[in-house]
Amino acid sequence: MRKLLIAAVWVLLVCAFYAYFQLFAILGYLK
Amino acid sequence: MTELFFFLMFIAAVYGIGSFLLKFFKLESKSFWEEFAFANALGLLLAVYVTLLLGVLGILDRALFISMAAASVVIFRNRIISFAAAVAKASKSQFTGRFNFSKLLLLILVAFAILNLVASTAPVASSDALAYHVALPKLYVSGGSISFYPSIIPSAYPSAADMLFLYGFILDGGVLSGLVSFYIVLLLAISIYAFGRRFFSMQAALLASVVFYTLPLVSVYNTRAFVDISTALFAFLSFYALFLWHSHRKSSLLVLSALMAGLSASTKISGILAVAVIALAVIYSSLLLKNISLRNKIIAAVKSSFVFSVVSAFVVVPWYVRSFLYTGNPVYPLLFSVFGGINLHPGIVFFWFRESLQDVGLGTSVFSFLLLPWNMTMHPSAFGDLLGIGPVFLAVIPLLLLLGKADRKIIAILAMALLFLAGWFITGQNLRYVIVIFALFAVVSACVLSQLLRHNALKYVAAAVIAATLLFNSAALLGTNYDKIPVALNLVSRDSYLSGHSPTYGLFQFANENLPAGSRLCLYGESRGYYSDNNYIWCNPSLQSYVDFYRMNSSQQLAHRLKELNITHVVYDRTAESDVAYYAGRNLPHAAGVFMNGNRIMHEFLSERATLLFSNDNGAVYRLTY
Numbered sequence: 277m278r279k280l281l282i283a284a285v286w287v288l289l290v291c292a293f294y295a296y297f298q299l300f301a302i303l304g305y306l307k
Numbered sequence: 308m309t310e311l312f313f314f315l316m317f318i319a320a321v322y323g324i325g326s327f328l329l330k331f332f333k334l335e336s337k338s339f340w341e342e343f344a345f346a347n348a349l350g351l352l353l354a355v356y357v358t359l360l361l362g363v364l365g366i367l368d369r370a371l372f373i374s375m376a377a378a379s380v381v382i383f384r385n386r387i388i389s390f391a392a393a394v395a396k397a398s399k400s401q402f403t404g405r406f407n408f409s410k411l412l413l414l415i416l417v418a419f420a421i422l423n424l425v426a427s428t429a430p431v432a433s434s435d436a437l438a439y440h441v442a443l444p445k446l447y448v449s450g451g452s453i454s455f456y457p458s459i460i461p462s463a464y465p466s467a468a469d470m471l472f473l474y475g476f477i478l479d480g481g482v483l484s485g486l487v488s489f490y491i492v493l494l495l496a497i498s499i500y501a502f503g504r505r506f507f508s509m510q511a512a513l514l515a516s517v518v519f520y521t522l523p524l525v526s527v528y529n530t531r532a533f534v535d536i537s538t539a540l541f542a543f544l545s546f547y548a549l550f551l552w553h554s555h556r557k558s559s560l561l562v563l564s565a566l567m568a569g570l571s572a573s574t575k576i577s578g579i580l581a582v583a584v585i586a587l588a589v590i591y592s593s594l595l596l597k598n599i600s601l602r603n604k605i606i607a608a609v610k611s612s613f614v615f616s617v618v619s620a621f622v623v624v625p626w627y628v629r630s631f632l633y634t635g636n637p638v639y640p641l642l643f644s645v646f647g648g649i650n651l652h653p654g655i656v657f658f659w660f661r662e663s664l665q666d667v668g669l670g671t672s673v674f675s676f677l678l679l680p681w682n683m684t685m686h687p688s689a690f691g692d693l694l695g696i697g698p699v700f701l702a703v704i705p706l707l708l709l710l711g712k713a714d715r716k717i718i719a720i721l722a723m724a725l726l727f728l729a730g731w732f733i734t735g736q737n738l739r740y741v742i743v744i745f746a747l748f749a750v751v752s753a754c755v756l757s758q759l760l761r762h763n764a765l766k767y768v769a770a771a772v773i774a775a776t777l778l779f780n781s782a783a784l785l786g787t788n789y790d791k792i793p794v795a796l797n798l799v800s801r802d803s804y805l806s807g808h809s810p811t812y813g814l815f816q817f818a819n820e821n822l823p824a825g826s827r828l829c830l831y832g833e834s835r836g837y838y839s840d841n842n843y844i845w846c847n848p849s850l851q852s853y854v855d856f857y858r859m860n861s862s863q864q865l866a867h868r869l870k871e872l873n874i875t876h877v878v879y880d881r882t883a884e885s886d887v888a889y890y891a892g893r894n895l896p897h898a899a900g901v902f903m904n905g906n907r908i909m910h911e912f913l914s915e916r917a918t919l920l921f922s923n924d925n926g927a928v929y930r931l932t933y
Binding site: 277279280282283284286287290291293294295297298301302305 | 684685686687688693694697698701702703705706709759764765767768771772775779
């Protein structure tokens with residue numbers, strides 16, 4: 277269970293940060 | 308549709324002859340995809356050097372190139388038919404029976420490949436392809452031979468991949484060059500699959516192939532006719548053959564690995580990294596030999612690395628000799644302070660290899676190196692690429708730590724990736740320069756995901772990562788190709804597509820239709836000359852010093868030089884004006900300075916000695932009178 281929690285939190289963090297940074301990068305590019 | 312016919316002919320010919328050559332390497336493959344990957348690589352190796360030889364001899368004759376391809380297809384038809392039958396049989400079994408995860412992955416791979424294939428049939432429009440990867444093949448064909456174009460510095464580069472684009476161009480024009488690029492990416496995906504299948508599992512193999520092939524960066528370069536994917540393909544196959552050699556110790560496999568490393572180095576100067584990294588791995592592998600003394604291990608390491616280096620050198624040295632004969636510098640325009648080189652001002656060299664390389668990446672400190680995995684994922688535009696590699700590697704590879712003791716093969720792959728990464732980090736931090744790392748990471752990620760999928764609780768995390776990755780990557784694929792697919796399907800006109808992608812396309816159209824035969828153009832503010840049917844030279848102040856704006860300070864000097872070079876017209880791209888601010892804004896003072904000087908001189912020159920023939924929002928065409 278501990279492993280699941282760690283893995284889930286890590287993956288969520290990476291995907292969320294990636295989506296956040298990419299959104300701004302692409303918006304900046306389109307501007 | 309003719310391009311698809313010639314494309315299939317090219318693939319069949321390359322595979323046919325390559326499959327014949329492969330039998331000398333005693334690969335003894337049980338997987339037809341493994342055989343396919345190495346056979347194609349050997350076929351491509353042969354195609355590169357035959358094209359180079361015929362080109363240097365001035366025999367770039369279309370009928371001859373078609374005949375060679377046709378002859379290979381006819382002579383090796385049995386091999387080609389056997390392979391096609393094996394693929395058909397495997398496909399039949401894949402597309403019948405219950406739908407499962409593997410079939411879903413295969414379906415995704417096929418869907419991506421079809422979209423990329425369609426997009427690859429759009430007209431050539433990417434910057435470097437228009438400037439030299441496909442523009443030079445066009446110049447070679449129109450000039451009848453492969454030669455040095457003094458204003459186009461890349462014409463002295465190692466150009467193995469450009470030879471393949473040249474073969475494609477001779478068969479059926481620039482679109483076929485683009486299709487050759489598509490084929491090379493597909494070949495890398497197939498090689499990753501074959502590697503995964505050989506050393507891990509079917510599921511890991513498919514996942515690795517899908518992870519790699521759907522990467523946003525790969526979607527971008529799938530259809531661009533750049534050379535970086537070729538560099539990665541041959542580096543990966545060199546690594547693959549090294550793994551096989553490590554298991555079987557057959558010297559033919561070491562030779563195969565060396566040929567591939569040499570070919571990787573023949574596509575790009577920075578491809579020499581593959582030779583260096585894999586030579587180190589050869590030494591390390593020899594030192595791991597069991598049941599022999601340390602002295603004998605060292606002797607084995609020296610022997611193996613010697614064989615590896617000599618064979619690699621045999622492949623790559625012709626390019627250095629060619630460059631030396633053209634320019635006096637075997638690695639032109641690199642190492643200018645050691646070898647010098649014709650038509651090269653130190654300012655250009657400084658701009659290319661200091662200023663512009665320092666402009667990409669996020670520093671070269673130890674701290675920057677440690678932060679690379681995060682920064683490469685989150686800030687790809689700092690590494691020269693808007694879409695980058697997606698979140699999959701950073702999300703998945705660290706999960707290895709949760710899975711207990713890692714497989715030694717995985718550790719070896721990661722160590723190899725780390726060596727490539729270190730070499731890339733200290734040379735030029737552009738993501739596309741080192742795509743082989745992402746091929747290696749794809750294998751590791753797939754192995755981790757495959758293990759997670761077998762875990763009771765963690766399988767949900769793996770499924771979520773795969774779904775999120777494919778979602779991001781599909782959006783990137785559509786974003787990358789949204790404009791190529793309509794023009795490829797004739798829903799948008801070729802002219803309107805190219806006018807949007809190549810600002811000077813309209814100027815070249817005017818020049819092609821209206822300038823007299825024998826006109827010779829100076830391209831100012833523009834280097835993408837592919838769509839010019841007239842002879843031309845590059846005149847961009849920051850890209851060449853054949854017309855040396857570093858040393859000039861008056862319009863008379865420019866007039867003298869252009870007259871000396873028999874230039875009759877100037878194609879002027881207005882971005883030359885904004886380039887000064889652009890370079891200054893990116894803290895590239897050398898480039899900004901030479902552009903400012905160039906613009907002043909060019910404007911003076913045009914006002915004194917030129918007649919405006921045509922003008923639009925993007926630029927103008929002038930006739931010169933001396």
